[in-house]
Amino acid sequence: MSDDCLFCKIVAGDIPATVVRDDERTLAFRDVNPQAPVHVLVVPKRHLPDAAAVLADDPTLLSAMFASAVKVTEDEKLGDGYRLVFNTGKGAGQTVFHAHLHLLGGRDLGWPPG
Structure with a gap:
């Protein structure tokens, strides 16, 4: 855990969040600035700064993050x-340097965006 990390504080329960899924390795909660009707962030419970760091440290944690997102x-x-x-x-x-996977849905997201 990083003492100055917003998401570490959410994982620790020091900052409230609307949690939608909590398992052994990940926490999923609603984004406070949603970009879609459903906007959930899936974070590892351990502090790792970004997706590349998760891959380097523990590739199975990426799988756990995706599995959590699919369950959401x-x-x-x-x-x-x-x-x-x-x-x-x-x-x-x-903007928050704790790895997080954005899950967006609940409307037609189309491609390209915009």
């Missing part, structure tokens, strides 16, 4: 489609 899609009934996104690095828009 089932709970949220997103059978029509959803998007899973990692923003890795400042240039990609990552």
Whole structure:
């Protein structure tokens, strides 16, 4: 755990969040600034700064994050489609440097976005 990390504080229960899934290795909670009707963040319970660090440290943790996200899609009934996104690095828009997988759904997300 990192003492100054927002998501570590959420995992520890020091900052409240609307948790939608909690398992041994991951925590999934609603984004406070949703970009879609369903916008959930899936984070590892251990502090790792980004997706590349998760892969380097423990590739099975990436699988656990995706598995958690898929279970949330089932709970949220997103059978029509959803998007899973990692923003890795400042240039990609990552603002919290604790790995997190965005799950977006609940509307037509289309491609290209915008």
